Each structure stands twice: as C-alpha cells, then as structure tokens.
Amino acid sequence: GENVEQHPSTLSVQEGDSAVIKCTYSDSASNYFPWYKQELGKRPQLIIDIRSNVGEKKDQRIAVTLNKTAKHFSLHITETQPEDSAVYFCAASNNNDMRFGAGTRLTVKP
Amino acid sequence: DSGVTQTPKHLITATGQRVTLRCSPRSGDLSVYWYQQSLDQGLQFLIQYYNGEERAKGNILERFSAQQFPDLHSELNLSSLELGDSALYFCASSVAPTGGRTEAFFGQGTRLTVV
DSSP states (O other): OOOEEEEOSEEEEETTSOEEEEEEEOOTTOOEEEEEEEOTTSOOEEEEEEETTOSEEEETTEEEEEETTTTEEEEEEOSOOGGGOEEEEEEEEOSSOEEEOOOEEEEEEO | OOSOEEEOSEEEEOTTOOEEEEEEOOTTOOEEEEEEEOTTOOOEEEEEEETTEEEEEOSOOTTEEEEEOTTSOEEEEEOSOOGGGOEEEEEEEESSSBTBSOOOEEOOOEEEEEO
C-alpha cells in the first residue's frame, strides 16, 4: 500500500516567519493530496488539497506544491500566526484508500 | 461541525472486553474510513468502506472488524481489548473513494480507554 513520509516531525518558527512541511509518497497511482490541521483534542480538519493534474495551489497564506515526478509535495504557510500552532498531517490517496504522514507539530512563537 | 457523527465520544472498558464504535457519515457520503490515533501519534489507517463494501484495508488487527450498513452508517468492533488499544478512533467520510473531487471530513472521534 501507499507509504507517506513527512518531515520535519516538529517545527518551531517565530510569528511572521514562513513554515514549510514536506511529504513524500510511494504509490505512483496516488492522485489526491490533502493536508489536515489538528488542534489539540480536536478532529483533523482539511485546510487545503491538491490533485495530481495541478502543480501548485494557493489559498490566502497557505499553499501546496506537488512534484509528481519526484513523488513529493509540500505545504507552505506564510506570515505565520500563533493560531497556526497545531499538528499538520499530509495524506496521499489513490482511488482505494487515504494514508497519512506521521504529522508535524508546528509551534508559532509570538 | 463536519457533519460526521461518532458515538460514543468517550468509552472506558476493561481488558478482554468488546466494544462497538459507531459512525454516521455526512449526508450523501458513500465512503467511510476508520483511523486509529494513539497518544501523540499519527493517523493509522484501519479500513475503508464504500457503499457497503470493503474497499481497502490497512493495519487493522484481526481482533478488530468493521462493517457498513445499508443506511451507510458504519461500526468498528474491537474485541479482546488490550491496554495498547487505548486511543482516539476517528471516522471520516467522503462522497466517493478519494482521488476525484472527494474531500474527506472527520468526525470528532471516540476516545477509548482500556483499563
């Protein structure tokens, strides 16, 4: 099955700085790549996603890039704010299942 | 509110027991996924159903089983419980198996504590 690796496991940035989280996947059939944010004690919430026919997608301060050839995709958060502090999960999906990376704990220091 | 409902929210049970976790997907969603999240761990994929049929299986123990009923709700059965089964169990649903225009939305989870 699909194997998703996510780095770094923890990331600490100063408020206003950018944060980048990277993921790689193994299954070339994967064609959908969502990112979820999970605050402490809460459910994961979809924040952005990208499909394999698109190389980049942006939504306000967050953007995701996808390199199908290299099988990696990244989440970029600009102008980070303390409320961005959470655990972020990447995922990769073919038409059968959706597998998650191990998560990145992002801390934004005021 | 994601529209995905999981019951119960909390469950405390003893080792060796059996429990059933329930998930009602969003209206119109045919796909249901189950994930296990242990303390400070990631989301481990257990199993996926689509329109009543098993679609994909992940790292699900033989002591665990699941099904999706005709009304599309799903149940995850955990038996012969061990201390290590204590975790947050999430259900997610999507319109179709992901890969198309099919975002998956999570329920609030069931926190299982085995004592």
